[in-house]
Amino acid sequence: MKQNQALFEYLLRLGDSNMILGQRLCEWIGQAPALEEEMALGNLALDLIGQARSWLEYAARVEDAGHSADELAFTRDERAYRNLLLVEQANGNFADTLARQYLFDQYHYHLLGALSSSTDAQVAAIAAKGLKEVTYHLRRSSAWIKRLGDGTAESHAKMQQAIDEIWTYSGEMFIADEVDRVLAAAGIGADLDPLQRLWEADVQALLAEATLTCPPLEQYMQRGSKQGLHTEQLGFLLAEMQFLPRAYPGASW
Amino acid sequence: MLQTDANPHLIATDRCGEQLQFPAIEALWQLLDQVPDPEVPVVSVVDLGIVRELRWEQRQLVVTLTPTYSGCPATEFIEEAVAAALRAAGITNLRLVQQLAPAWTTDWISAAGREKLRAFGIAPPVGSASKRTLWGEEPEVACPHCGSPQTTRVSEFGSTACKALYRCDSCLEPFDYFKCI
Ligand SMILES: [Zn+2]
Numbered sequence: 220m221k222q223n224q225a226l227f228e229y230l231l232r233l234g235d236s237n238m239i240l241g242q243r244l245c246e247w248i249g250q251a252p253a254l255e256e257e258m259a260l261g262n263l264a265l266d267l268i269g270q271a272r273s274w275l276e277y278a279a280r281v282e283d284a285g286h287s288a289d290e291l292a293f294t295r296d297e298r299a300y301r302n303l304l305l306v307e308q309a310n311g312n313f314a315d316t317l318a319r320q321y322l323f324d325q326y327h328y329h330l331l332g333a334l335s336s337s338t339d340a341q342v343a344a345i346a347a348k349g350l351k352e353v354t355y356h357l358r359r360s361s362a363w364i365k366r367l368g369d370g371t372a373e374s375h376a377k378m379q380q381a382i383d384e385i386w387t388y389s390g391e392m393f394i395a396d397e398v399d400r401v402l403a404a405a406g407i408g409a410d411l412d413p414l415q416r417l418w419e420a421d422v423q424a425l426l427a428e429a430t431l432t433c434p435p436l437e438q439y440m441q442r443g444s445k446q447g448l449h450t451e452q453l454g455f456l457l458a459e460m461q462f463l464p465r466a467y468p469g470a471s472w
Numbered sequence: 473m474l475q476t477d478a479n480p481h482l483i484a485t486d487r488c489g490e491q492l493q494f495p496a497i498e499a500l501w502q503l504l505d506q507v508p509d510p511e512v513p514v515v516s517v518v519d520l521g522i523v524r525e526l527r528w529e530q531r532q533l534v535v536t537l538t539p540t541y542s543g544c545p546a547t548e549f550i551e552e553a554v555a556a557a558l559r560a561a562g563i564t565n566l567r568l569v570q571q572l573a574p575a576w577t578t579d580w581i582s583a584a585g586r587e588k589l590r591a592f593g594i595a596p597p598v599g600s601a602s603k604r605t606l607w608g609e610e611p612e613v614a615c616p617h618c619g620s621p622q623t624t625r626v627s628e629f630g631s632t633a634c635k636a637l638y639r640c641d642s643c644l645e646p647f648d649y650f651k652c653i
Binding site: 255256258259261262263265266267268269270272273340341343344345347348349351352355358359 | 541542543544545572573574575576577601607626627628629630631632633637651653
């Protein structure tokens with residue numbers, strides 16, 4: 220695999236995971252349990268969609284096929300999307316959303332930390348900028364996991380159930396394929412093994428502090444997004460997200 | 473949007489019309505210091521550290537801008553406002569360049585900008601972003617209304633991503649805190 224082709228794939232993965240999680244979080248607008256939480260979720264989504272835009276703009280330049288970042292976001296079908304299965308999962312209840320968010324934030328934090336020293340200057344620049352924002356995301360989701368896990372009997376039970384149910388989607392981010400290997404070898408992408416060790420240690424420590432039980436790390440993990448094989452959740456999300464630009468191409472207001 | 477091959481990339485260029493005057497860079501800084509930030513209009517884009525560099529490249533003015541947050545919805549608006557202010561001053565040969573690295577930090581907000589924020593009721597960032605760590609202590613944020621150090625954070629996010637929501641325990645007023653990043 221050529222390095223440029225691998226980089227395009229890699230940038231799509233980074234951009235798509237941010238884009239899809241941002242879109243999911245927007246679904247909370249108008250329904251969050253408190254006004255402050257609604258603003259927080261909306262701002263979180265904005266950060267993620269902003270980062271997605273930076274990654275997809277760079278992807279479009281690397282692809283060099285005349286596509287814009289918007290075209291990459293709004294005209295690719297499900298099988299061409301490269302976001303993690305984790306982030307496309309439905310919002311569920313507030314604990315489900317936070318479990319998904321925390322497991323992603325913890326990964327995102329270490330990933331952007333590693334990419335901040337990428338040999339590709341643009342990857343390093345986008346990552347370093349995003350890392351400042353993601354540090355806030357992680358601080359916030361970690362605090363919520365502790366608060367609900369170590370809260371009432373009901374919040375504890377809901378938080379535990381949320382972690383248990385999303386867990387099977389948490390391992391995919393560390394399953395390396397050829398794209399990961401080519402770019403890690405070139406110093407452009409992140410080496411996933413050390414990332415996984417950091418993530419596991421952090422997640423185990425936080426769940427313990429939250430009086431929650433960490434599910435087994437060796438459990439079978441769902442996979443497929445790196446090849447464009449998604450769960451049924453993604454199609455519905457894309458249908459909503461892409462409807463307007465597909466029905467009215469080039470619409471502006 | 474036009475783009476060059478590498479970072480920093482080209483945002484826009486304008487060559488229409490003949491430009492006859494080439495004001496001193498210092499005067500242009502003062503001019504842009506009159507361009508308000510669209511979300512916090514009491515401070516200018518220069519106060520916030522969004523304008524990173526102004527320089528003449530022969531007859532063309534090159535303006536380097538940096539976005540605050542990745543998802544800041546005001547980024548394009550600011551680019552247009554900066555270009556419009558310069559065009560209104562007769563600068564027609566203009567190139568706007570976006571720079572991502574080094575990433576924008578609240579450390580770049582000027583002393584004047586911090587004072588304007590406080591006077592407007594927004595507590596300015598406390599301390600230096602470079603020293604803030606992931607699990608570091610929460611900063612002591614003074615109430616911009618009464619100056620009391622007894623305040624409580626209500627939410628990590630306020631009305632925009634760059635702010636957090638606080639409440640004063642002395643005068644009981646809620647206020648925005650411009651987060652330190
Ligand atoms: Zn007060």
